[in-house]
Amino acid sequence: SGIFLSFFIHAQEIPRLQKKGTATQLVVGKKPFLILGGELGNSSASSFLDIERDFPKLQQMGLNTVLVPAYWDLIEPEEGKFDFGLIDKTIDQARKNNLKVVFLWFGSYKNSMSCYAPLWLKKDYKKYPRAYSKVGKPMEIASSFSENVLKADNKVFCELMKHISLVDKTQGTVIMVQVENEIGMLEGARDYSKEANATFNNQVPEALMKFLTKNKKELHPSLLEKWGKQGFKTKGNWQEIFGNDLYTDELFTSYYYAQYVEKLAKTARSIHNIPLYVNAAMNSRNRLPGEYPAGGPLAHLIDIWHAGAPSIDMLSPDLYDGDFTSWSAKYRLHHNPLFVPEIKMTQNNGVQAFYAFGEHDAIGYSPFSIENNSESGSKRLSEAYSKLKQLMPVLTKYQGQGQSKGLLFDQKNTERMINYDDLKITARHFFSLPWDPRSKDGSIWPEGGGLILRLAKDEYIVAGSGIVVEFDKENEKKEIQTKDLGEDGFAAQGGKNQTQNTWNGGKRVGIGSVDEISIDETGKFIPIRRLNGDQTHQGRHVRIGVDDFQILHVKLYEYQ
Ligand code: N0T
Numbered sequence: 001s002g003i004f005l006s007f008f009i010h011a012q013e014i015p016r017l018q019k020k021g022t023a024t025q026l027v028v029g030k031k032p033f034l035i036l037g038g039e040l041g042n043s044s045a046s047s048f049l050d051i052e053r054d055f056p057k058l059q060q061m062g063l064n065t066v067l068v069p070a071y072w073d074l075i076e077p078e079e080g081k082f083d084f085g086l087i088d089k090t091i092d093q094a095r096k097n098n099l100k101v102v103f104l105w106f107g108s109y110k111n112s113m114s115c116y117a118p119l120w121l122k123k124d125y126k127k128y129p130r131a132y133s134k135v136g137k138p139m140e141i142a143s144s145f146s147e148n149v150l151k152a153d154n155k156v157f158c159e160l161m162k163h164i165s166l167v168d169k170t171q172g173t174v175i176m177v178q179v180e181n182e183i184g185m186l187e188g189a190r191d192y193s194k195e196a197n198a199t200f201n202n203q204v205p206e207a208l209m210k211f212l213t214k215n216k217k218e219l220h221p222s223l224l225e226k227w228g229k230q231g232f233k234t235k236g237n238w239q240e241i242f243g244n245d246l247y248t249d250e251l252f253t254s255y256y257y258a259q260y261v262e263k264l265a266k267t268a269r270s271i272h273n274i275p276l277y278v279n280a281a282m283n284s285r286n287r288l289p290g291e292y293p294a295g296g297p298l299a300h301l302i303d304i305w306h307a308g309a310p311s312i313d314m315l316s317p318d319l320y321d322g323d324f325t326s327w328s329a330k331y332r333l334h335h336n337p338l339f340v341p342e343i344k345m346t347q348n349n350g351v352q353a354f355y356a357f358g359e360h361d362a363i364g365y366s367p368f369s370i371e372n373n374s375e376s377g378s379k380r381l382s383e384a385y386s387k388l389k390q391l392m393p394v395l396t397k398y399q400g401q402g403q404s405k406g407l408l409f410d411q412k413n414t415e416r417m418i419n420y421d422d423l424k425i426t427a428r429h430f431f432s433l434p435w436d437p438r439s440k441d442g443s444i445w446p447e448g449g450g451l452i453l454r455l456a457k458d459e460y461i462v463a464g465s466g467i468v469v470e471f472d473k474e475n476e477k478k479e480i481q482t483k484d485l486g487e488d489g490f491a492a493q494g495g496k497n498q499t500q501n502t503w504n505g506g507k508r509v510g511i512g513s514v515d516e517i518s519i520d521e522t523g524k525f526i527p528i529r530r531l532n533g534d535q536t537h538q539g540r541h542v543r544i545g546v547d548d549f550q551i552l553h554v555k556l557y558e559y560q
Helices: 002-013 048-060 085-096 119-123 147-168 194-201 206-214 221-229 238-242 246-271 299-308 324-331 349-360 375-398
Strands: 016-020 023-028 031-033 035-039 065-071 100-106 130-132 138-142 174-178 276-281 314-319 339-343 364-367 404-409 415-420 423-429 448-456 459-465 467-473 508-519 525-530 542-544 550-559
Touching: 023 174, 031 375, 035 100, 035 339, 035 375, 048 085, 048 375, 065 085, 065 364, 085 100, 085 147, 100 147, 147 174, 147 246, 194 246, 206 299, 221 238, 221 246, 221 299, 238 246, 246 276, 246 299, 276 339, 299 314, 314 324, 324 349, 339 349, 349 364, 349 375, 349 404, 349 448, 349 459, 375 448, 375 459, 375 508, 375 550, 404 415, 404 423, 423 448, 448 467, 459 467, 459 542, 467 508, 542 550
Parallel strands: 035 065, 035 364, 065 100, 100 174, 174 276, 276 314, 314 339, 339 364
Antiparallel strands: 016 023, 023 031, 130 138, 404 448, 415 423, 423 467, 448 459, 459 550, 467 542, 508 525, 508 550
């Protein structure tokens, strides 16, 4: 029974995913966990000194998780000899600084290239052939159609997973692994090596066509259209089924990259069964496949990736091109939870994180090159993360039932309406109030954002930074003009401060009380201060300034 018991305890400690309503939760140490993350720059985990120096800083920044490269070339500098020194150092420093780790497998593919393959492999291009461009140029990309490349990558990845299992099975410091990094094809939409060409002219695998047929109703619209144009054939080569263009080449690339990744994922699962994901560089700025890394887990290729790599839990976007709301929505799907492993580091990361968790039940959020954050960026992120850490037990308790919404505003998108039954919530950027000089002196507005969580019909959490929120009944006719009121509630210019219309009857909703709170680890609310005066415009709205992050507990009431 000792063996049984220890197996049982170990089994429970391994991080895993679970479904809760429409949400997917990452469970770490038996509790649902939100990754308040940051990803290290590419070279910072290759130095023992850097790891020692940076990890305490990351903890101070409020991170609970760090995303760290695991480099093939440094793990297997000589074929068959493995060195896990940097992995051990990372895990050790993470534990000392109360951080979890996501390892990024820089294996055969790093931003499409094979720069992290060890030199012995790079040099032996006969045994480990290259991908070729359309004109027959060998590239610094190992061909994923080579059995030898796959075998070598899979072997070292297997050793890595064994090692993680050995040192971490009972502790669960390593919570996920990313397989490869921004896999995709450059210079063209596919590999033109001999093997690749032969495969391209073969029949499209039956398994893929079965998958697409079975899931036809929920395929990405662009894939459905492309397939439909050729008459929804299920037998033939790639061009016969999908047409003769670059995007067909890309479908081919994505399926075989997915199959490559699937082999590694299966290996990992059989050794140490923690969540696995694959990240993608976006196809932004109107580029064509091959101009952007073709065939990675892009939004329009998600079905192909699901067919080709069923052992992967999540397909995840790396976001460097602005418009967080629209990119994130493309990846929050009923069959794909949102995890943002990389996002450009800016002063707005904190509010974006609130949005990701509030709107999309995200698994996590993680700015890139985190150890290089500026002093002001670090301060702002740590304020956001510290509030999100407090919110974690409450957010995860209500996840998956449509109780929370995210807010994210900038100078162009300043307002959002939200309805819960007959309650109408109007949320705006804080600078929609004209009281702060920065709202109209030409300054670029910092993004405002946060989340609204409905605890009960008359009880809400409003949290974040740079937002103002009003509550009304759906049918209530607005008759009080607040726009020329000063912060103290009196008209800025004196004179009349309200316009009377006629009243159409019906119940109204009022703000009963607003408290700034903190939340303890069990999810209990601890009041800090009451905000029923100027700070809520004498009961007219709930707001959080652009320079602070706060958690507000709002009670509403009805009157007639
Ligand atoms: C990312 C990072 C690192 C305005 C780039 C993003 C990381 C990789 N690639 O610093 O290389 O390892 O995953 C590529 C997208 C950049 C687009 C910039 C557009």
